[in-house]
Every structure is written in C-alpha cells, then in structure tokens.
Amino acid sequence: MNTANQTSDIILDVRNLRTYFGTGEKAVKAVDDISFKMMRGKTLCIVGESGSGKSVTARSILQIVDPPGKIQGGSMMYYGKDPKGVDLAQLHERGKEIRSIRGHEISMIFQEPMTSLSPIHTIGNQICETILLHQNVDMAEARTRAIELLRRVEIPNPQVAIDKYTFEYSGGMRQRAMIAMSLACNPKILIADEPTTALDVTTQAEILALIKELQTSYGMAVLFITHDMGVVAEIADEIGVMQNGKMLEFGSAEEIFYEAKHPYTLALIDSVRKLETSARAARGSRVTDKKLMEIRNVSKIYPARSNFMGKPNPPFKALDNVSLDVFEGENLGIVGESGSGKTTLGNCVIRVLSCSGGEVLFRMADGRIADLAKAGTHELRQVHREIRMVFQDPFASLNPRMTIGQIVGEPLLVAGTHTGEALRKRTEELLAMVGMPAGAMERYPHAFSGGQRQRIGIARALALSPRLIIADEATSALDVTLRSQVLDLLLDLQDTLNLSFILVSHDIGVIRYFCDRVAVMYKGQVVEHGPAEKICSNPDHPYTKALISAVPGTHPRDKRIVNRHRYDAAAAGIQLSGS
C-alpha cells in the first residue's frame, strides 16, 4: 500500500475500531470497524462530511468520546516509549495510563478555540497546567516554558499575553495558544480536530503553515480531521476518507487525489474542483447593461455605547461608504472575511437593517425607482415582492411549526395573489421548480435534511416571481457535495426566470463558480471590484491577493499556502483609506 511498511515507522496502528453511541439495535455506529496506520513524523488526514464519524475516531484514540459513546471493539496499538506498544483501546478511560498519555505523548487541538479554552482561566494558567501535570518542574519553570511556547507559535509579546484571558485573544491567536498548549510536552502525535474550520481563510492558511512547520521541527505525527478537501491537499501525506462511520478509502495523498477509486472520494474531489471553475462562463451568462440596483454611498454605523463598565466604545463603522451597481441578469458576488461587513451590506440592501446613510436605488418592474434606504412600509412591502432573500442557515430560516406548504405559500397568501386551490397549485409548482415532491407540502421542516430545507427556502424566495435574490452565505451551512448542487439549481432557475443574484459569501470557490462580478470587502469598505475571473485569479489589491492566495488548492503536488501572499493591514493602512 505504501512504502513505509516497517514496524518501527508506525506510531499508531488502529485496527477494527468500533465506537458506538448506545447499545443494542438502536446503537448509532459512529465509528464502524475502521483500520488505519499513522507513521512517525507524517500527517494523516481523515476527511469526511458531517456525521461521517471522523471526529469520533479522533476522540476514540484518547478515549474522550462524550457519553453515551463507547469503544466497543478493536485495537489501537501506540508505539511510544514501549517498543512493544500499548493498546490504547484496552486502557481504562479514567485510569492513570491513559491520562499519562493524554496531553503528554498524544495531544489534541479542537475546532472552536473560544469554547475549547476555559473562559475564566488565563491562557498561561491553562498551558502551565499541562506542563505541571506531566513534567517534574516548578511553577516558575512552567511559566518560563509557557512563555517560550507562546513565542514559538508566534504570539506577539508573550510575557504579557500569558496573563490574558481567552476572550482577550483574537480567533487566530486563540488557536495558536491552543497549539502552544498541545506542544507543551513535546507530544509524539498531535490530533487536530477541524482546527481551522472556525477561522477565516487567511488565518486558516497561517495556522496550517504553523502546524506544518512545527511538525517538522518537533518530528510529530499529525492526525488532521477536516471536511475540507482543499486543506487536505495542502497538508496531507496520507488520507483516509470516511462516510457513515466507515473508512471508504485509505492511501497516500497522491493516490487519493490522482487515482481515487471509490466514487464517493471522486465526488468529494470533483465537487471541490468544480468550484475552481466558472459556471457562468461555461453556461454563457446573459448580463444586460440595464441597471437593476444602484447602491450609493451606503454606510452603517453603530453608535458609540458605553459598556457594562462605563467605558465608552467608539462608534463602529460596519459599512463605510459602499457603492455598487447590479445589472439585470447579473450575479454579483460580495466576498470578504468575518467582520468585513458583507452580511451587513446584504441586510442593508434589503432593509433587514436600516442604513445610516446613502441610497439603495432599485428599478422596479414597472420602471419606477424605489430607494430602499428611505422607503416607507407600503413601498417597502412592494419592493420586497421583487427582491427576496435566501438565508444562510436552513434550519433556522424555516419556522418549525409551519408545514412546508404554509411556509412556501406564506408570501402568496399575504400578498393576496393566490388563495384556496390556486395557492395550493402554485405552491406545488414552486416546490417542483426546486426539485421537491408535492408530497412535501403537508410535512414539517423537521422531516427534511439541510439541503432539502435550503431548496424549500429557495422556493419561498421564488414565490412572488422576484427579479433580484440576495443569497447570504446560502450554501455555507451545507456539505461540500450539496454546495454545488444548490448553486446549479440557482443557475438553472436563473436561466428560466429572469433573475439576478447578489451572493454574499466568504468562499472564493463559490463566488468564482457562481458570479459574473465580484466586490471584495474588508473592514466595511469595498477594496476592489471587477469581473469574477480577474478578481479570483489576478487581483490588484494586496488584500485580495492575500485572500486569494490563502485559498487552499486541490492539488497536493502544488501546495499553494506555503507560497501565499501575506497582507499586513497596519502596513497597508494608507492604501486602504485611499481606496
């Protein structure tokens, strides 16, 4: 299977691992008979979609699966100090043996550094704890080592940072602190459970590079759990693909990416590679030169507020003088990282939020121009028939207490355009348009999966035959294989229904696939906008360059993150205010 077959190179040998939640027939087989090997100093990526059991696999190794989860069988031979190996599966989950391995020889970092670190203990306290637990040193020495570790993970000013609390750190810094903590005792294996999923793409790139670099210098083996094939391509030496608790395929990065055999693996890779192309170019977009919407100097300012302790916060500019046009038949993408103001812009444009200044001019079907920023209730209600929204979270956006028919029919009923039998017919028709069976009408949202719910959300948006749809991260809550399906559905609908879209997303791939034009947002401003093809491959603004280059690719032979472009906001401050 691979070149390193000698036992001495193997650090962890997992065989027929089974971890179930519950017992008997009702047991959920989260990990169902999987086997894999980890090599010293190498990175193994386990990739899979939600519910595939990848996280439970990682936690099983340290025996920290939340109850009622329990290891039901199999072995996990760990070759650490003892060349004969220890079977981790046989150790008592509360016993001394496993505890002396946790955090000492095998350590772990988690997805959400904010909640994975204690909110009321200092970072230093939590790092020192690990050191004191496993090494025979005094407090002062532990503190010195902790500061050194923080410096090692590139946290600025570690002497001060060590006494700070989690909430005083930024997201990326928290994950760095978490890594520092996991390195405290020079572990042999680092388990990283989706460590970059909660982070922005530029921060993700930095954390990935850091892990890679530390791995080399510490000689650790890394078990990296992720759902993102791009991340896998960047860091994996070996890859295991999981689905429904089973290991479908296992092999070297080369084998998986270029010679995958299992159709599911192929589908996973395809759905990511698909997003490296432009569907608009392929389908031939029909952008007109008629302006549908003009966003003029829109700002959103949250006024100064004194906080709990009486210190005034300065006013916060979520949107700073944003101007953009949308043309009929066009798909405009708005891309940016968290806090860039992209979602605020989407909400201001449709007046879920009110603008602090500026105009949002919309040309209605009858030719009138409506300013959404100032429209009254009546006018707004008319405009809302033509501009609709598709929301990010398909679970939160459908009222769980209404049937699908009621949800999709609600705008029709309220507008008074359809009643009785006509309403039912139209609802059925709308559901058919998004590929849902008519039988869905009497059912409640809890009967449907995330992808199906998002389709229902789209049907609701289409109910009043809108002309512009604002899709706010409409695909980001979905698994990657569903993502392109939903995007294709939107594009199909666009072909028949004379629609335009504003797609708000943090995902460059989605933007590239779906949009004609892109506006890049950073700290409330549009720093660059232009054709999607240009922005996504050859941007001008240094921030966009950094953003684009931080996006992981899908070719292990061409690791992009190592050669990424870094953007220093402070140094670029002049450019930003000048734009």
Place this chain on the structure above:
Amino acid sequence: MSAENKQATTVAAAAAAEPAAATVNMANLRGGIEYASQWELMWARFKKHKVAYWSMMFVAFLYVVAVFAEFLSPFDPEDPSSRTVYQPPQMVKFDGFKPYVTKFKLTRDPETLKPTYVDSDEKTYLRFFVPGFEYKMLGLVPTNLHLFGPAEAGEKVFLFGSDRLGRDMFSRVIYGARFTLSMGLIGVILSTVLGIVLGGISGYYGGKIDWVIQRVVEFILSLPTIPIWLAMAAAMPRNWPPHLVYISVTVIISLIGWTHLARVVRGKFLAMRGEVFVIAAKLDGCSEGRVIFRHMLPSMASHVIAAVTLAIPSMILAETTLSFLGLGLQPPAISWGVLLKDAQKISVISAAPWLFLPGVATVLAVLAMNFFGDGLRDAADPYSH
C-alpha cells in the same frame, strides 16, 4: 466563519440527536413523525415523561374534585356536632364487599372531663349514592345525592377525622380544594395577562419601555414577598364580604406573581425577534400583527403554558400562607389555608394531628403541579433534543 462553525457543531449534535429522535414514539403520531405538528410532537414527548403524565392526571382529578365538591362530600362542611369534637379518622374496612367503619365511643375522663375516643365493635356501613344535604350540582341542578355516605341516615363517618366543632374534615378538605385551587387558577390568569402584556411589550418594542418595565420587574423581584403580602393584606378592611376578600387576595398574589411570567415572555420575544424565520416572515410581507400572531406566538405558546403551569403552585402556597396567618380568606370561607389556621397551636396538633391533612393536600397538589409543569417545560421545545 460562523457558517462553517454551525455546520461543524451540527456534526456533534447530529450523533446525539439521532437516537433521541428515534425514540419518539412514532406509533402515536397520525401519519408518522414527518407530518406531526408541534403539539403532536410535544404530546408524544410529554407522555414519555411518566411522572409528569400521572401528575397531570392527578391535577385533573383535583380540579374535578373541586368542581363536584358537594357531590363528593358526604356531609355539610359547616355542620357542627358537640358529640364528635376532634374525633380521629376512621379507616374503611370491608365486610365481604360491603365497606364499613367501626364506630368510636366517646368517653370522658371522670376527673379532667377530657374527651377520649375508644374503638368499638359497632359498624357503620357505607353505601354509594346516598341522599344527604341539599345542594345544586354545578350550581344548576338541585339534588341531595352524594357519592357515598353512611347507609343509615343520621349516622356519621369521619374519614379524615373531625375538627374542634365536630365538623367532617373530609368534606372540609374537599370544599377547601375549591377555594384554594380556583384561586391558584384565577391568580395565574391575572398574572398571565399582566405578564404577557407587559413582557410582550417589553420584549417586542425594546428601548425605553423595555427599560422601564425591566426596572419595575427587578424592583418587585427584589422585594421579600411575604412581608409585602402581609402589608397589602393587612390593608384590606376587616369587614369586607368574603367574595371581595377572595378577589382582593387573588389580586394581591398575582401583583407579585406576574413578574416571573413577564420575564419568560420577554426573553422569548427577544430571542424570537432575531430568529431568521421571523425576519423571513417580515420579508414575506407579513404585517406586524401577522408576524407576532402567526409566526412568533405559536413558537412561544408552549413555553408560556409551561411557565404558567409552574406559576400556579406558588399562587397556592401564597394563598395558604396568607389564610393561615388570618390575612387571607376568612371563615366561613373554606380553603386549605383557612383549615390549616386551626392547626396553629402545638397543643391542638399534638392532640389532633389529622388537622395536618389539608397541608398534605396542599403539598400533594403543589407537587403534582410542579411535576406536571416541569414535564411541560421539558416537552415545550420538541425540536431540541
């Protein structure tokens, strides 16, 4: 990104949620779980909670007792008898299928003249559906039929013993249920109206109104309730007729009780206002009224019902406390609190511990309602796991 974040948290949730969903009893749901409305899902979930389910049955039983108090009482609760003062409770025994109790003989200590009751061999047979004192069933139908009573007219039976005037405690406890339980219910209705209106205004409009209402709520919550109740109840003129006292005691109790409900309603409104499906409803063109009544209230209703159920016990406890101190209902009105007032003196309760029975009734009622309310609250959100 928060988006990615949510996705990954659902990963963890999914594993835990699946078995939970699977255990909902599908057999009880018409057309299967996919077609089940929130009330059907909640009912299925509530029924799994056995203690809560039986508590609900018990609460229902208590209210039936309160409604049919006259029918269920063998004797007029005000009917005194000097020959049966402080008679101990009698146990029901069976002679084949015929229920009976053994009579107590009253003897007096020749020196102290203290009455003592001695068990005798004489039997008083009991029968179902016997004629007794006249009353109007449900306040409408005049009748003298009672569920049970002594087979021979003129005999007496004291299942719960008798009080200092020789009145039947069993009948008095049943009558007491009427005042105490109805007061709990009416008090909670008043509280709910106040709580929903003020909490709703506070939560929906926010801003200055919210600030003012919240300060008022905080203010009331920080006051020690019993001293304030005492002061308010003491302000009632002594000579008020019973129904006026009844109403004002209820009002006094609910004046403090609404604050908790207002908090629940406000909290729900605030949470609901930001819900994506509520924003979606606004974008669907719904008017403010429709957003509230069609989209928000159905999601809150179950939570409010649970909170209301949990508020009844504190009303009942308040009534018994006030009446016990002589500041609530006054005799001849009969409530559990009024009955317990007779049990104030240690000398009395040592001699006649069955005077605690109204207290037992209170505790059982409150216990059942707490279990019932807890079960409702747990079932109130059928979409969480």
Place this chain on the structure above:
Amino acid sequence: MLNYIFKRMLSAIPFMFMVSLTVFLLIQAPPGDFVDSYAAMVASSGETLSPDQMAELRHRFGLDQPMIVQYFHWITGVVTGDFGYSFEWQSPVKDLVGERIGLTLILSLSAMLFTWALSLPIGIYSAVKRYSIGDYVFTFVGFIGLAVPNFLLALVMMFIAQKYYGMDVTGLFSSEFQNAPWSLARVADLGKHLIIPMIIMGAASAAGLIRILRANLIDQLYMPYVVTARSKGLSETKLLLKYPVRIALNPFVSSIGWILPSLVSGAVITSIVLNLQTVGPMLFQSLMSQDIYLSGTILLVVCALTVVGTLISDILLVILDPRIRLEQ
C-alpha cells in the same frame, strides 16, 4: 472595577427611594389610621374618645398632615437615624427593633449558609451522577422541599420535636437566657435554637438552588473546554472542580440576589409560627394595629436587606468572572 462597584452602589439609591415610597404607601393604605384603631381598642374596654381627643391625638402624631408631608418627615427621620415612634409600644421604634433586626439578620444569614452548604455538594453530585438513584432521591426530596410551604414545615417540625423528642423549638433563647445580657453561653444557646428555623427556611431555597446548580453544571459538563482539559490528562475530580464547577459557581453566587428575599420572607413567616424574637411577629402585630412607623421601619429594613444582598452578589460576580471584570 472599583468604578463599577461605586456605580453599582450609587444605583441602589434610587432603588431604595422606590422601596421607601412603596413601603410608605403600603402602610398608609389601610382605611383609617392608628387613632381609629386605638379608639376601637379603647371602646372595647368601655371608654370612648371624643372627636376632640382624637383630633388632638392625630395632631400629636402628625397624622393630620397631608400624605406627602408625612412621608417627607418620615424619610428625613429615617435618613438621620430616627425611625419614628411606635404608638402602640409608646417608645421609639429604634429601641424596639434593634436587637430583633440583628437576630433576623443572623437567622437569614445562617439559613443562607445552610442553603449553600447543602446545595453545593448535592448539586454537584446530582449533575455528575445524573440519573443515578441518588440523583432521583435528591430530585424527589427537592421537589417536596419546594412544595411544602414554610409555615407548614415549621408546624410539622414543631409537632415532631414535641411529640417524639419532647422538645420545645419555639423561641430563639431558652428561658434562662431570654433577657440575659450577651455572653458566650447565650450565643451558644442561640446557636442551638437556630438550627431548626435554619432548616425550615433553607429547605425550599436549597431545593431550588440544587436544581439550578445541577442544570448549570450539566450544561458545563459537556462543554468543549472540559474535553480539552480531559485531553490534557487531568484526573476527573481535578478537572471537575477546576473547570465546570468553578464556572457553574458564578450563577451560584448571583443566587444571593433571589435567595435572600425568599429567605427574609421565610424568616418572617417562620418567626411568626415559631414565635422567634425577630422582626416577623412584630411586623405582623404592627400591621394589625396600624402602628405605621413600626411596621414601616420593619418593612423598610427587610427590603433594604435584600437590596444589599443583590448588591453584594453583583459585586461578587464581577470579582469572580473575568469576562465581566475585563469587558472592554
């Protein structure tokens, strides 16, 4: 942080003003005044008061002045430490309530400590050993604790002590210490008499607090930071105490805010039933006889107790929780 504490203390002032206004309205609410009830009392012993005499009395007590003037007189007196004069006892209110307030405070605080001492270990046990037999037992006992009104529990305890132990649990002092000056022996005697009232008052609060702590702790037990700590190799006990218990303690501390009012309420009713020398029985008596300055003072003091309690819990919370302390 000092800034916050200072501000928080300032914010208690308008609160106390509201309290004083409410109290004043409450004691003024009954129809008639002390002179009326005094006249009724005198009348029952066969004498009669002439309207002139009544007017004179009213004038002497200042009861003929408008409400607002009476309030002003009262509140300025209170601020300067003069709580007015008890009509019924013919003596300054201050002299009457002094020791009783002290004893009320001691009773409430010991009930508070009892509540905590009981609920902390049981709450942790119930959360950690969720759905164990012990948990069910505690939960059930807790439900009963919540369902038994204070006065009934007091009666039952009194009954049991009398019937089975021949003990008299009424009063806060044995007869020989009743009017004795303070001494170590008197303190010891008080301590003995405190136990039963403490249990009576603390039972319901403890039951409530156990449920809150249990729910909070269960929420915390499966938080990601607990998994992190476990993955470091900490033992379960250390882990439990350092992380989830420590974090669940914050709402525990802030429970003073709502427990204290209910304990003070409980102190009043328990004292009435067990005839303890706290402000409870005196409040009851003074309300009945419309001895307004006495009842007003007592109401004001018990409300102030709870306001101060809330204040302390807010400040403690700030000290304990860095998230609030360092909020930027």
